[in-house]
Amino acid sequence: xxxxxxxxxxxxxxxxxxxxxxxxxxxxxxxxxxxxxxxxxxxxxxxxxxxxxxxxxxxxxxxxxxxxxxxxxxxxxxxxxxxxxxxxxxxxxxxxxxxxxxxxxxxxxxxxxxxxxxxxxxxxxxxxxxxxxxxxxxxxxxxxxxxxxxxxxxxxxxxxxxxxxxxxxxxxxxxxxxxxxxxxxxxxxxxxxxxxxxxxxxxxxxxxxxxxxxxxxxxxxxxxxxxxxxxxxxxxxxxxxxxxxxxxxxxxxxxxxxxxxxxxxxxxxxxxxxxxxxxxxxxxxxxxxxxxxxxxxxxxxxxxxxxxxxxxxxxxxxxxxxxxxxxxxxxxxxxxxxxxxxxxxxxxxxxxxxxxxxxxxxxxxxxxxxxxxxxxxxxxxxxxxxxxxxxxxxxxxxxxxxxxxxxxxxxxxxxxxxxxxxxxxxxxxxxxxxxxxxxxxxxxxxxxxxxxxxxxxxxxxxxxxxxxxxxxxxxxxxxxxxxxxxxxxxxxxxxxxxxxxxxxxxxxxxxxxxxxxxxxxxxxxxxxxxxxxxxxxxxxxxxxxxxxxxxxxxxxxxxxxxxxxxxxxxxxxxxxxxxxxxxxxxxxxxxxxxxxxxxxxxxxxxxxxx
Numbered sequence: 094x095x096x097x098x099x100x101x102x103x104x105x106x107x108x109x110x111x112x113x114x115x116x117x118x119x120x121x122x123x124x125x126x127x128x129x130x131x132x133x134x135x136x137x138x139x140x141x142x143x144x145x146x147x148x149x150x151x152x153x154x155x156x157x158x159x160x161x162x163x164x165x166x167x168x169x170x171x172x173x174x175x176x177x178x179x180x181x182x183x184x185x186x187x188x189x190x191x192x193x194x195x196x197x198x199x200x201x202x203x204x205x206x207x208x209x210x211x212x213x214x215x216x217x218x219x220x221x222x223x224x225x226x227x228x229x230x231x232x233x234x235x236x237x238x239x240x241x242x243x244x245x246x247x248x249x250x251x252x253x254x255x256x257x258x259x260x261x262x263x264x265x266x267x268x269x270x271x272x273x274x275x276x277x278x279x280x281x282x283x284x285x286x287x288x289x290x291x292x293x294x295x296x297x298x299x300x301x302x303x304x305x306x307x308x309x310x311x312x313x314x315x316x317x318x319x320x321x322x323x324x325x326x327x328x329x330x331x332x333x334x335x336x337x338x339x340x341x342x343x344x345x346x347x348x349x350x351x352x353x354x355x356x357x358x359x360x361x362x363x364x365x366x367x368x369x370x371x372x373x374x375x376x377x378x379x380x381x382x383x384x385x386x387x388x389x390x391x392x393x394x395x396x397x398x399x400x401x402x403x404x405x406x407x408x409x410x411x412x413x414x415x416x417x418x419x420x421x422x423x424x425x426x427x428x429x430x431x432x433x434x435x436x437x438x439x440x441x442x443x444x445x446x447x448x449x450x451x452x453x454x455x456x457x458x459x460x461x462x463x464x465x466x467x468x469x470x471x472x473x474x475x476x477x478x479x480x481x482x483x484x485x486x487x488x489x490x491x492x493x494x495x496x497x498x499x500x501x502x503x504x505x506x507x508x509x510x511x512x513x514x515x516x517x518x519x520x521x522x523x524x525x526x527x528x529x530x531x532x533x534x535x536x537x538x539x540x541x542x543x544x545x546x547x548x549x550x551x552x553x554x555x556x557x558x559x560x561x562x563x564x565x566x567x568x569x570x571x572x573x574x575x576x577x578x579x580x581x582x583x584x585x586x587x588x589x590x591x592x593x594x595x596x597x598x599x600x601x602x603x604x605x606x607x608x609x610x611x612x613x614x615x616x617x618x619x620x621x622x623x624x625x626x627x628x629x630x631x632x633x634x635x636x637x638x639x640x641x642x643x644x645x646x647x648x649x650x651x652x653x654x655x656x657x658x659x660x661x662x663x664x665x666x667x668x669x670x671x672x673x674x675x676x677x678x679x680x681x682x683x684x685x686x687x688x689x690x691x692x693x694x695x696x697x698x699x700x701x702x703x
Contacts, residue, residue, distance in 0.1 A: 159194045265289060309333065372422065485530075548567075556584050647700075
């Protein structure tokens with residue numbers, strides 16, 4: 094029985110690349126459909142990949158060039174110089190000419206802490222709807238009639254060229270002056286963006302004032318808007334000639350680096366967007382929100398405390414009033430005391446039953462350098478944690494001078510000279526339901542016990558660690574037993590240090606039977622043999638090895654072995670390239686050797702910026 098081509102095409106898009114090579118042998122029709130899947134979405138992580146892609150476009154047959162529908166450029170892994178608008182002009186001209194059916198072009202890095210999977214899975218299999226536009230330069234993207242999603246700031250001339258596409262754009266990035274000019278142009282009845290679902294608004298000078306009346310205009314011109322992000326604005330003016338409308342289609346709101354000069358804005362957001370399912374807040378309360386002029390020192394201190402409490406209560410009322418909220422990302426509120434007051438308020442209201450918490454994804458970012466875990470009160474609130482499956486935490490940094498604590502100091506928790514996560518006094522069932530966990534530290538490093546973490550998170554399937562000192566040893570008083578096999582599927586280490594890498598490799602090899610995605614970027618592996626082999630008896634969908642060092646010596650090549658009936662077969666050996674063109678040879682070097690059943694998506698770089 095033969096299947097209609099209309100059914101074959103979507104089925105092929107769910108197959109891994111290795112199986113597409115097999116289906117391509119069925120027939121000429123299947124060959125075209127299978128190979129077209131390789132080109133539909135292009136993910137560029139490095140300058141080298143960008144150059145190779147542009148070169149390939151010149152010789153790629155038209156039948157496959159027209160299959161390219163989306164180009165995502167991961168700016169997180171490339172230096173800022175790669176995004177100079179003059180350098181990009183020629184590249185964009187080539188892309189526009191060679192990709193006639195392109196509908197998505199995005200220069201961005203993932204800013205959303207609640208990714209559907211780990212970093213490599215996200216960038217190799219799909220970018221989330223919420224991204225952070227990193228390239229603030231205005232680029233000239235030549236006109237492409239099929240474009241639907243634009244994820245970069247455009248020059249005014251380029252934006253004007255795309256005005257005929259406004260009716261079917263679904264994602265767009267605009268600066269505040271561009272938005273105001275567009276809103277002032279049309280007639281009152283005209284709707285500018287009838288299909289727009291995602292809008293990223295940014296202040297070019299990081300200080301523009303955003304008016305409440307602009308939200309009302311967005312309601313009119315973006316009637317089906319779902320995701321709204323405001324970047325680098327000051328919110329002051331709340332006066333509007335008419336009552337603000339309710340925008341029920343908006344389910345996701347992000348305020349990033351926003352300064353609130355008038356706390357009445359909190360009530361405006363709460364009333365305009367009652368159907369929010371996701372809320373991300375990185376805000377500061379300005380002088381107008383905390384007026385203390387004309388008072389003596391004692392009165393001023395009391396008034397400042399009162400106003401901070403008023404601002405914190407406004408945030409609490411907003412969060413508690415969002416009955417459909419399932420994702421909450423609290424990044425920053427200016428002062429640690431304000432952040433702590435909000436955290437304590439949420440935990441108290443959830444415990445007392447005054448907040449019917451529906452969260453299943455929660456991110457806590459703001460963290461002081463104190464040795465005590467600041468969010469411990471929240472983690473031990475059963476009413477708040479019982480529904481959570483995804484947790485993102487910023488940990489306190491370590492003040493220990495030596496990168497790795499000796500194993501003998503891990504026997505008793507009262508010998509810890511700096512915080513260890515998870516702490517021994519944390520409730521045993523605090524993290525029992527967590528399936529996806531992100532732990533990171535912005536400045537310095539935080540220490541995590543691998544053994545303690547997996548014992549406290551028995552349901553964990555996805556783990557991402559960033560700027561973490563990863564230790565194998567545990568407190569023998571509170572975690573005396575060895576951890577069993579883990580259910581981890583996705584593991585990402587970003588700029589981490591692993592003290593007993595020999596034990597870490599052993600754990601990867603023998604106690605992660607479900608592992609399918611492994612990423613190590615900027616990782617220092619200590620206490621390993623000079624030429625180690627990571628022997629995994631699993632099939633990997635994704636493998637990222639970028640800027641990995643073994644015993645302080647950089648790994649300059651990758652050797653990947655796949656198991657076949659005849660034994661291990663070398664599938665891939667990378668070529669060593671000099672560092673940034675400045676080092677022609679290294680006195681010592683390592684190869685990173687890994688064996689597995691197979692690996693579908695592989696990325697290797699000896700250095701982080703290439």
